[in-house]
Amino acid sequence: MSLDIKFLEAEIQDQYLNDDSPRPWIIGFSGGKDSTMLLQLVWLAIRRLPQELRTRHIYVVCNDTLVENPKIAQFVHQTLKSLQIAAASQGMPLTVHETTPILEETFWVNLLGKGYPAPNNMFRWCTERLKINPTTDFIKTKISETGEVIILLGTRSAESSNRARSIKKYEVKGERLRKHILPNAYVFALIKDVLTDEVWTYLLQVDPPWGGTNRDLVTLYRNANGGDCPLVIDDTTPSCGNSRFGCWVCTVVNKDKSMEALIDNGEEWMIPLSDFRDMLQEERNNREWREKRRRNSDITGEDVWGPYYPEKRALMLKTLLEAQKEVQKSEPDLILINYQELVAIQVTWHRDSIFNHSVAEIYNEVYGTDLSKTDFSDNTIFEKEILQEACHDNTEFELINELLEIQKSRYIMVNNYGLQSDIENHLEYHIKHKK
């Protein structure tokens, strides 16, 4: 192979050993071909060092948006498990960490809870919330623990433009690392100038040191017909919307070719997911679906495209749960939306004064269960029976109850900001509509 692997491994060892600072390494791992190559190179280079010199810790960090393509997520989880086991057995100074968005920032809480429109190029609210923030939080924690960190990224330059500048440029002292946007973080872009063909050749010739071969990865790429989704840590990383390894709900791309290719290659159980994604895309710009006022603002008008109407949020939740039920026939353990997200959607609806739709009722309708409203809210805070007895009539009970739900929603979402105005807004709404 024309690629000088020995040179790359020497670079890794030199950086690892001859750095006066004890700063740890953080490797961004997405499970795709580029970060797999990067991790393999680092692993093999460090494993060649005597055990007593492997003192710098390496964190392998992988972000799960909670809306990953399930086929890819399954593959990545399996790889992470193998990584952790092999690292321990081979005495590698390496641990695996999975990051996820915080509850208030997940895709479903924003789309179905707050009614954010499905993301597009004009309003791509998802990348920061689902990808950048969770990883950045991890990096910041490590910086606060150790002072500085080096981040190793598997991003590569465009195919040919930078090829002319040989990877030998890394030989220039002091040029190996560049400053990261975060203070006290540096980037080591080891495979920046490696070509796609060279990545594949390497992966096919060198088996992963954590076991198995890269054949499954090759098959996955072949079946998913697509490119990589590099770990996105700042705005300079290539747009994840264009990646075939992106979220299964992604509406930033016109067509999810990766999911379509997987379905064509025998994963028919994914059809309900594909249909759901198409619905998100089709209805995004449907006037009937969008409020004519901005969220948390008084701006209203015919040309204002606000959040989805509450009934559309409820409809989408029902459709999502139906899709989940359908895919569970062939993939029983697959969860498209988790319990915490369902609770967070319910509390967000309460915070937005939406009381005529209930997550429990929608869930029961789809799954035929008998869950009560309190199964999707925090019922430990207040005893409803006592409140009912203390109130003069049902309207009063309902109002106090609703105000308490708004307060609880702030408590559950760990965010008291705006509580007073939420309560005032709801009182105003109550006076207008119920009195």
Ligand code: SF4
């Ligand atoms: S893959 Fe699409 S939905 Fe996911 S974060 Fe990127 S742009 Fe957003």
